[in-house]
Amino acid sequence: MPKRPTASASQLKPDPKYHSILASKFINCMMWQGKKSVAQGIFYDALGVLDNRVSEVTEIDVFTQAVENVKPMIEVRSKRVGGATYQVPMQVNKKRQQSLAIRWLLQASRAKKGKPMAQKLADELFAAYNREGAAMNQREQVHRMAEANKAFAHFAW
Secondary structure (H helix, E strand, C coil): CCCCCCCCCCCCCCCCCCCCCCHHHHHHHCCCCCCHHHHHHHHHHHHHHHHCCHHHHHHHHHHHHHHHHHCCCCCEEEECCCEEEEEEEEEHHHHHHHHHHHHHHHHHHHCCCCCCHHHHHHHHHHHHHCCCCHHHHHHHHHHHHHHHHHHHHHHHH
């Protein structure tokens, strides 16, 4: 039986305010229970907070650079060779880099307590823009893990 087609990047429309595909993807990932207007409100409020913090560049550029900074270049994958399982470092493709970065930013934002989601998201995006924060720590952990296991790189085929 053939696999059903999924929603692809070709069907994804840019967000209404900034006309950015990445922002639209981020809003869709942030959305819970189909409440897109709530997710859009949170996202735009967070970018409004960012606009007040950063004056030299636009808020959508800060968002784009934050996602770019969090993207991992390499990660470890489990590979079974002769009864043993090795953690093999491998390059990450572009789509997975983007989805991991978005996931880590949202996880880091949701993990903070005591503030509205828009404020938490703005804090995490600003931290990622400055190459710090929980999402960047996650990226650094993945890179350290890959560096520690580079002895098994010859298993990557």
